Amino acid sequence: MFRFIVKRLFQLVLVLFAVSLIVFLFTSVMGNPVYLMVKENAPAADIQAVTAALGLDKPLPVQYGIFIKNALQGNFGKSYMNHLPALGLIVERFPATLEIVVVALLLSACIGIPCGVISGAYPKSRFSQVIMAFSIAGISMPSFWIGMVLIYYFSLHLGVLPVSGRGAVGTILGIKTSLATLDGWQHIILPSVTLALGTLATIIRLTRSGMQENMKQDYVRFAKSTGVPRRTVLFGHALKNTLIPVVTIFGMQMGTLIAFTTITETIFAWPGMGKLLIDSINSLDRPIIAAYILFVAVMFVFINFIVDILYVFIDPRIDLQ
């Protein structure tokens, strides 16, 4: 186990190095932020001074070296637009994003896995066919469209849910979250559902195909023939053997959702990290973009680490070494 963790940490360092290099190169060819910071009629002297103040006048390798040196000390620089430390701006947005992602993942797991199991075990039933039609729609419909349709129907037509924004924030176990208030829940439903639809469809389809495969296996037939109750066969035997890919995808989806909820957050004016990212890209706020991508990279490595550990619990035959 210890060796496994050390190995993972080593991988993390490699990943971060590679990601930082890519991010740095991409943001430096993305356009010149200086022109968005000065007035359009700024004289050349102003432009030069700002360029120098941001350190953008130095050769790229030197800039990268400074960036790495500061990053190692936890300093990702100040946002060009907000003039506040970039990492702080990201971290303060993290809870809002985590909220909608957690709710979305719970929704997709609680609905997706049972639906997948049933439609995998009884692929010919009417119920399964409806589920499959839904999952195709869920995968293929873009979230900006779903979001607007949900707003139109629930907020404007029925008038039962708020259009956008994050609701009142309360405290659960010392953590400030909008999940603690009724107003918060009202605000969280639509963005979470929007986020969940894609994941839900993926989970249904993955569970279903795994189940279909397992249901044909001898051990399931054997269990059935020895009179094990149907529910135990489905959820105890077959599902357990289907779970490895599901958990993998679940972990990846979690990472993707946390990192790139940009569209959903923009539509619902949700003050999360994704909205920060898209705003920063629009204003070429390089420190935030760089810190963000590195933050996401660390998170992905961490989530995959958790997923690997979960494998052992699901299937004791797996050896992390």
Added chain:
Amino acid sequence: MRKGIAAVLGIALLLSLSGAAALAASREVVIGMPGDVHSMDPYTLNETINNAINNHLFDTLVETDNNLQPKPGLAESWEVSEDARTWTFHLRKGVAFHNGNPFTVDDVIYSFDRSKDREVGASFVHVLSTVESYEKIDDHTLKVTCKSPNALLLAHFKDLLILNKAHCEGQGNDWIALNPNGTGRYKLVEHVRGDRLVLERNPSFWGEQPVVEKVTFKPITNEGTRTANMLSGAVDLVVNVPVRDVKMLEKNKNVTVIAQPGLRAIYLNMAGWSDTPSKDAKMPLKSPDGSNPFKDIRVREAMYRAINIDEIVEKIMNGFAKPMATYSPEGYNGFNPDVKRLAYDPALAEKLLDEAGYKRQSDGYRFEVTLDAPNDRYINDGPVATAIAGYFEKVGIKVNPNLMSRSVFFSYISTTNKAGDNTHLCMTGWSDSGGESALIGLDMLYSITQNGEVKEGYGGVNRGFYCNPEVDKLIDEAIATGDPAQRGEIMKKAWQLAADDVSYIPLYFEVDLYAHGKKITYTPRKDKYVFAWDVSFND
């Protein structure tokens, strides 16, 4: 089951209670903005939303009324010397900052110094570039000396918000941005970045108290979501209504849409005052004989006449744009009503092009240009640029439309671009909220060359490198003229000269669109600054 019903009833009760609470507190407004305030340190960024919100917290020495003419702010009165070089400002007495500190001339000097501090930001460093010195006479008198006669100093002062020296000195810039302490009409209650900014009325404000007690600014960047918030009544006022949603909002009887001609001019610049236009462009100007067709006034006039502006306004802008004849908005001092648009006449355009010697070649084209334009900066900018390319093609000018994101566009077309001289034909926009057309002329008409400025700080957005010493002289004269009426007459001449030269192709002024609920009445400002004190209640 009983329990379930009780819970549902309980929730219903809670919901109705919260509704009742919202009704009782009716002196509050919620405003849906297209973006968030970036910093409450007013000197970090010069941008409409940021400036407007900081104007709630802080005051300026000089404010502007709805017609953008100066009126007293923290300065109660002022005098200017005969030669318009020395200004004396008498500051208001007995004014206190939000934390109780008294306001004196030291705060003004501290703030002016801060505006020039590059450590803070680069957005305001140019504001005082015409000022030689500012000094304290006594606690409430400030003397300002300009480098050269400057009758338009007040237009610069309206941009400089006054911070409290005692509060800020010795603190880091982050701290100053997070702890705003001004003399303004409103105080900060809370700012949840990306979600809301809540301000409450400052009871000890020195002037007239606004009627709105509490205002919440909500950044809603997505246009459709802003419209939906307005329709659902979650906000009382939204700014920048998308043109395609206007009809839908007008149908709703609880919503009023306001369309007001804005200050932002959209126009074309042609590099017609150079033999070597856009030396560094990837797609250069190509004419059969290698000459620069824009140098010929007949070509410029032909291109002007080739554009059907009414069709653009009607079809692309849904009617929400106002065709213009000069860069200066109507109502600005020096606006010349006698300058009219050249009529749309493609046949005449073709004739003029023929006369200029640019006849159609065997491929049907006379010459080839690249039209540089942004596609995410102005309202429907991409489609408008594409339409203009189409009009030029019709009269035989081959156009390569080069649409860019604003993050690339402005450095690409900048006259002071170190990266190169890239553009010979661009569509872009500009606005100046100073209320004086001389300020517009200073930036847009004053000569500048491909090698740099003719006069420091002048001609910064003269992207066609238009050069007419007579116009320069008139602008210099206007800026040095203290009497507004006389100044206006001088500028009228400048606008006429620039139009006679066809120095640019004016297109239209954007129309600012707002929508508000029945509860309130809103009077928009021309400069698009959204102020809570421009809101009044109908009950």
